[in-house]
Amino acid sequence: MIRSFLAAATVALALGATAPAFAADTYKLEPSHTSVTFQWTHFGFSHPSGKFMNAEGSVTLDQAAPAKSSVNVSFAIAGVNTGVPALDKEFQEANWFDAAKYPNATFKSTKVDVTGKDTAKVTGDLTIHGVTKPVTLDVKLNQVGKEMGKDTVGFTATGKINRSDFGIGAYVPAVSDQIDLSIEAEAHP
Amino acid sequence: MWKSIAFVIGLSLATTPAFAADTLKFEPDHTYVLFRYNHFGMTQPPGKIMGATGTVLLDSGDPTKDIVDITLDMNSLTTGLPDFDTQLKGTAYFDVAQFPKATFKSTKIEMTGDTTANVTGDLTIHGVTKSVVLAVTFTKKAFNPAIFKTGYGFTATTHIGRGDFGVSKYEPFIGDDIQLEIGAELYP
Secondary structure, eight states: OHHHHHHHHHHHHHHTOSSOSOSOEEEEEOGGGOEEEEEOOBTTTBOOEEEEOOOEEEEEEOSSSGGGOEEEEEEEGGGOBOSOHHHHHHHTSTTTTOTTTOOEEEEEEEEEEEOSSSEEEEEEEEEETTEEEEEEEEEEEEEEEEETTEEEEEEEEEEEEEGGGGTOOTTTTTBOSEEEEEEEEEEEO | OHHHHHHHHHHHHSSSOSOSEEEEEEOGGGOEEEEEEEETTTBOOEEEEOOOEEEEEEESSOGGGOEEEEEEEGGGOBOSOHHHHHHHHSTTTTOTTTOOEEEEEEEEEEEOSSSEEEEEEEEEETTEEEEEEEEEEEEEEEEETTTTEEEEEEEEEEEEEGGGGTOOTTTTTEEEEEEEEEEEEEEO
């Protein structure tokens, strides 16, 4: 890490560069600060939620040509956390995520449409429960900076999916089909 | 259960209500407090507190006379990161051994719309009590066929400063402002 900094600094100095040394940087997602919160409506009363952590994956951020950025991430279904242990267990079962058969959910970006200085619509293939559908997320780059002295990028993203599209339709419509996604992600070089 | 439904029907046939208020109880599996904080300006990680017990006394005619009294179990605090949960429950943060409960007791309700209200109350966290205002939306009253009872749903939002409650470790890198999103389901 320090070494790669020094190397980058050396390269930049050697080139006498005024522009960034690299056009695109690849960051590894930091699992303890990357979360997917999913929220549904329960009989219209309230909006319970669950959370996936344990992200494995990377973000390639091309600050010069943001449309060339990409993300590739996988989450273990076993890590679901709703705050209700019985529900966490139920979600693993065959009529929900069927984690024995489909242990991971994945998202691979296919297109990035830049919508503002630090915002983009990121379309990608979302695979849950063995079913792949295109999904578009509204992504905001919160910061490129340091966290505890460590180079870090932070993102927030939101999106909506219908769970029945992924073959997880139990109790629709009493338990809503629409799932609101709210994603927080931090990544380090 | 059938007896109580018959009882309620009996009451509703009476020309004057027998009780001024109905008592609703929080349903712990569908009542939650989601909190979000700012982490180095990078993200707004969420966590959750469950284990709600308590009541809403629903006045039959005047919602500004409703009374909210809820207790949350600080041991239920979960971020999805077991080690971090242990830290948050420790003496550096919430000290749940000494302060195992968080409570909110309403002191004033002002209607802001047909289904919305500002609910002021005393919030106690970490042994410190402060007055906070919740922006509450009444989402629904309906029969829940899954448990054969009529339920009431509410959502609410507010912001608090964690330093006000003596939980200020790592400020300002970890933000003082805590965004709260509350959902509640209640049944008689």
